[in-house]
Amino acid sequence: MIFLKSSEEIELLRISNQIVAKTHGEISKIIKPGITTKYIDKIADEFIRDNGAVPGFLNYNGFKGSICVSVNDVVVHGIPSDNIVLQEGDIVSVDIGAYKNGFHGDSAYTYPVGEVSPQVKALLRTTKEALYKGIEQARENNRVGDISAAVQSYCEERGYGVVREMIGHGLGRNLHEAPDVPNYGKRGNGPKLRAGMVICIEPMINLGVRNVMIEKDGWTCRTVDGKPSAHYEHAVAIGKGQADILSGFKYIEEVLGERFI
Ligand code: MG
Ligand code: MG
Numbered sequence: 001m002i003f004l005k006s007s008e009e010i011e012l013l014r015i016s017n018q019i020v021a022k023t024h025g026e027i028s029k030i031i032k033p034g035i036t037t038k039y040i041d042k043i044a045d046e047f048i049r050d051n052g053a054v055p056g057f058l059n060y061n062g063f064k065g066s067i068c069v070s071v072n073d074v075v076v077h078g079i080p081s082d083n084i085v086l087q088e089g090d091i092v093s094v095d096i097g098a099y100k101n102g103f104h105g106d107s108a109y110t111y112p113v114g115e116v117s118p119q120v121k122a123l124l125r126t127t128k129e130a131l132y133k134g135i136e137q138a139r140e141n142n143r144v145g146d147i148s149a150a151v152q153s154y155c156e157e158r159g160y161g162v163v164r165e166m167i168g169h170g171l172g173r174n175l176h177e178a179p180d181v182p183n184y185g186k187r188g189n190g191p192k193l194r195a196g197m198v199i200c201i202e203p204m205i206n207l208g209v210r211n212v213m214i215e216k217d218g219w220t221c222r223t224v225d226g227k228p229s230a231h232y233e234h235a236v237a238i239g240k241g242q243a244d245i246l247s248g249f250k251y252i253e254e255v256l257g258e259r260f261i
Pocket of ligand 1: 095096106107108202233
């Protein structure tokens with residue numbers, strides 16, 4: 001069942017997603033070689049709580065982190081750890097959730113650590129562009145498949161692997177609601193988009209093959225070929241024209257300046 005949101009509920013969702021967006025701004029200040037993924041988690045946890053929210057992922061199905069921090073070939077759901085230290089040339093995907101006023105925020109961004117290779121930079125740029133190609137299709141009377149096909153074709157035409165096992169979703173009082181929003185599919189297929197739907201569009205794109213595996217911890221999702229993977233996510237509200245982006249990368253851009261890819 002798809003829950004349509006009132007304009008008041010969309011404003012509450014905007015509050016939660018803006019806390020997530022600002023948390024990303026804080027994270028972008030500290031990403032550098034030598035820090036641990038647990039330290040990123042700590043900074044995010046403190047900022048979310050200082051803003052009167054609760055980390056949305058903590059204890060979700062037993063997840064033992066306030067946020068997900070996924071390095072290089074880890075696609076998503078990396079568990080923050082004191083033993084994982086960022087190195088020059090790494091990429092780190094940070095997925096943040098914040099829960100406030102009964103509604104969830106959810107947005108992800110992949111950060112370069114110092115200088116990354118041109119090949120990896122192109123992966124990041126393409127994945128972020130694919131997110132916006134998907135958002136362009138997120139409008140009333142289109143279908144979920146229009147979003148999916150836009151993301152898939154943009155990435156596959158450029159030779160990247162589009163992850164199938166992990167997908168976007170509706171967002172509201174629950175972190176994951178209907179409809180599913182896959183990053184692969186056919187135009188004109190899937191549920192019709194209606195004003196008041198709030199969805200997370202989140203391409204997970206691999207430099208190599210699309211296949212992934214889950215580690216024994218039950219969470220860490222890695223590429224099978226060990227090549228890096230990128231993840232960008234926005235929460236958007238569907239309306240008549242262009243979708244209303246409830247999250248946003250502007251706080252990241254303000255910090256990174258010319259280094260913003
Ligand atoms: Mg997320
Ligand atoms: Mg999500």
